[in-house]
Each structure stands twice: as C-alpha cells, then as structure tokens.
Amino acid sequence: MKRLARYFTRLYPRRWQARYGQEFDALLEDANLTWRDVFGVALSALGERYMSEPIVLPRIVNLASRDIPHGYELETAVEYPREDGSKMLVRGFCREMDLGDSYVTLSHATRGSEPAQTILVFGRKGQVDGDFRTDETEMLVLRPDGSVHRTEQTVRTWLKYDGLGDRLRERYRSGMQAGQTPDQIRQQIEEEGTLQSWS
Amino acid sequence: MSDPNVLVLASLAEGDKHGYAMMDDIERFAGVRLGPGTLYGAITRLEQRGWIRPVKSSEDRRQPYTLSAEGRRNLEEQLSDLNQIVRTGLKRLRHA
Numbered sequence: 185m186k187r188l189a190r191y192f193t194r195l196y197p198r199r200w201q202a203r204y205g206q207e208f209d210a211l212l213e214d215a216n217l218t219w220r221d222v223f224g225v226a227l228s229a230l231g232e233r234y235m236s237e238p239i240v241l242p243r244i245v246n247l248a249s250r251d252i253p254h255g256y257e258l259e260t261a262v263e264y265p266r267e268d269g270s271k272m273l274v275r276g277f278c279r280e281m282d283l284g285d286s287y288v289t290l291s292h293a294t295r296g297s298e299p300a301q302t303i304l305v306f307g308r309k310g311q312v313d314g315d316f317r318t319d320e321t322e323m324l325v326l327r328p329d330g331s332v333h334r335t336e337q338t339v340r341t342w343l344k345y346d347g348l349g350d351r352l353r354e355r356y357r358s359g360m361q362a363g364q365t366p367d368q369i370r371q372q373i374e375e376e377g378t379l380q381s382w383s
Numbered sequence: 384m385s386d387p388n389v390l391v392l393a394s395l396a397e398g399d400k401h402g403y404a405m406m407d408d409i410e411r412f413a414g415v416r417l418g419p420g421t422l423y424g425a426i427t428r429l430e431q432r433g434w435i436r437p438v439k440s441s442e443d444r445r446q447p448y449t450l451s452a453e454g455r456r457n458l459e460e461q462l463s464d465l466n467q468i469v470r471t472g473l474k475r476l477r478h479a
Contacts, residue, residue, distance in 0.1 A: 204423060204426070204427065207401070207402060208419065210401075210402070210403075210444035210445045211402035211419050211422070211445075215403060215419055218418075221418040224421055225419055225420040226420075228420030228423065231424065
C-alpha cells in the first residue's frame, strides 16, 4: 500500500515534490494507509498538477465492474478539469485475482494522450495481526518505452478494505443497472455517509 | 464540520505539530480521518495563504508547522461564524 502511495506521489508537480516531498514521504511511512488514502494521494497529486483554486473535484465519467473467476475487473474513466478550462480524461483498467495463499493485481492507466503504463503486483499472503496482514509483494512497472522496473517489498495490508471495496463496487454496479449515472451514485454515497459507516 | 483547512488550523491552535501528529489529533478531537493527500492539500493552501508556517525541527523529515498570527485570526473568525450558526440553529430548533 505504501509503495503504491509513493508511486502516486510522483504525480505531484516537481515544485511541490521539492517543497513537500520528504515530509510527505515521512507521513506515508508513519500512517496506516488504506486504499482510500492511496486513491486520495493520486487525486490530490493530480489536483496539484492540473487544477487551480478552488479545487474542483474530478468527475467519474464511467465505472464498470464485473466478476471473473477468483476476482473482479474494474474499468474507470475519470475527467479532471485543467487550469485552462480544458478537461483531461484518465482511463484505467484493474483486474484483481485472489488465489488463496496469493493474489495478483493488474492495473493499466493512461492520462489524456500520454502512453499507458501498466503495473503488476504479485503478493504472497502473510501473517494476520488484527485488521492487518503482512504480505511479501513483487511489483512490476511496465513502462511505455518497454523497460520494466521491479521492486520487492514487505507490506502491511488493511483487511477491512476488501469488504469496503466489494460493497462499493456492488453499489455502483446495482446503481448503474437501475439507470443511475456515476455522478448520482457518488452523490448518494456522500450524502448518506455510506463510506464512513462501512469503514 | 469537515473542512480540512479549519481542522488543520484548529489542530495547530493547540501547538506545533507535524503531519502525522495532526492526522492523529484531528481524528481524536473531530472524529474525522484526513488522508495524507487531503491533509497535505490543506497544508499547501494554508502555507500559501500565510496562515501556517514550517518551524525548525531536530527531525530531518518530519516537518512541524505552527499557526501564524493571521492564521489564528482567521480561525477565530471562522469558529465565531460557526458558533453563531450553531446557536441560531439550536435556538430555532427549541422554538420549532
């Protein structure tokens, strides 16, 4: 989780990284991070990069989820407003498979017209300690130039995320099947405080 | 009340703190867990406005912040406005 959050930290503008990078990294080191935090880091970084004050929240244009053997797939399209008034579309695809003692996550994303980048995570489940589990992971970043960056790490995983993620995906899926737009579903979730009650 | 800017200012009103100490403090006094991205979004804005500033620390990476005089004044104004809303709301509820 920390590795992924650090990866998204690279999305912050260089001037921001030069000023806050070290102390932000120390905070990521200290905090027990959740997937929401990781998503929040990515949103915040893109906000610093592309949005002027006041911060305008990005808009989910499309979100589709389907079950596959041992896991699920998720497709997202999120629109980020830029300072000059134009909009940038970030498209992402994620596949997560739980194989019992291990798991595999594939994520593939592209920002605007930039080349797509793919991240593969292989994890071996470790010891459970309360709501957390310590896993051994290997992350492969497949870069647009064909090079591969490989890192191995021991990470602490927040187990409650699994339940939260499943419920959130189900909420979007059932809402869209009932004819709601992603914006309407998100607004409903925020108004009800659903995420807080789930976590 | 979940405005990250006000929560950060209110946390620093007690004394200087670095990022993780602010997260922990805000969760305890407001019941709101600010994620790292949201917290540093607020810190960035508040420093740009001159309402908080970094202070020297013996720790290399954990940077503490302090409330400036202008930040304190702004926090007082915002809390005063909020207090007025709370009092009016409660009064109206009692007479409803």
